[in-house]
Amino acid sequence: MFLGERLKDLRINKKLSQDKLGSLLEVSKVAISNWETGKSVPSEANLERIAKVFDVDVHYFYSYGELLTIFNKLNPALQGRLIEYAATMLKQQELNNPASTTKYPYKTYNMDSFLETLNDSSKVPSFTLNYDYTKTLYQFALWMQDDSLEPEIPMGEVVLLKFENEVEDGKLYLVVFNGQPMFRRVYKHSTYYKFVPINNKYDTIFAPFEEKPEIIGKIVGHFKPIEK
Template identity: 35%
Template sequence: MFSGERLRAIRLVNEMTQENLGKLVGVGKVTISKWESETTVPNAKHLRALEETFLVAKGYFESDFELLSIYHKLTSAHQGKVMRYSRRLLEEQEQSVQFVAYQVRTNILLSAGPGETFEDEFETETVYFDKEMDHDVATWIKGNSMEPMFQSGEVALIKETGFDYDGGIYAIVWFGHTYIKRVYREEEGFRLVSINPDHPDKFAFYEDQPKIVGKVVGHFMPLAV
């Protein structure tokens, strides 16, 4: 890959302006500027002209030129050592886990038997997982009403979408408490269904002003780091 940084560096070392270099290789100073910022790259003809202008080896303006130049100067035995070490570093890099931080609201507990208050003001704590998932609110799950899909102690990720479709899993505020349930919209209100059959359905009448906070779009058990 062409390196605009290497072009700019050698031009400055030679105390040459973009305009002067452009005249030597047959382009305008705007083109030189674009090459240096890597907005565009020189074609084969102009690349050869740059190499001849600065009396450098073919490939000098490639971003990995220095690395390859050193490698090719090594003996075969030392090249082998470099390759083995590089492979080991690559394996370690691929096996390493990249942790993603989540800010979890600590004063909201979803799936708790009678529900928990969904506050406007809240405190958070940081937990980690190995996958990034889009969400608006992260909060703790407590209780077993949504087992086996959701486990107590997991983090629920909520997207503040409002109601979308029947049977989706939503966070809903009702009588000042928050639940995570399968929600079905009926003529007089929302039917709240637990996944665990040991927990009976609940019914939130519209006149009681239940509010769908959003859809649960993900959940995870935090990782120890």
């Protein structure tokens, strides 16, 4: 949102009348007045001219301007820390006030219906879900109905799956071995896959390629559903 009062303050501090500023910018006095009172906002070209006259960044005239100016002066490492801190503050705010959290629609499957869909459909759609401050491309959302991913992903959360042709060592995948679907960290060796559980109550499995283990999809995200 353009903050006209910031333009007015700069103009007064520089001892410019609305007429004089209008002349410098090649616009009318009325246009200057409308910008300062919020009746209208300057075009992008005019905003750049204003910033040049007052030797400020164009972001100065917006409510986020001060924060962005500080952010741009930080080195990349400190920028990353600031983003992490802001994300933590936002998450805490949402925990304190769940009603303010944005809700996004999604369709979930349990394991049985998911496997049925895979068997019956040759085309699987892709979706984009906004969650946890990012956009995540996924193809299926599954309810976690067991504790195999605890404590990393608790039972009752939703995991987002995306089909992958290549295995990335150490990432979490839904796999099927000997007819049994399971979530595991996958490591590919020359003649077999190593399926490593998150929850240590489950066993590590060595799956030789000749026994045709299936890598169904990689977990690309997870979240706790918000009750309506």
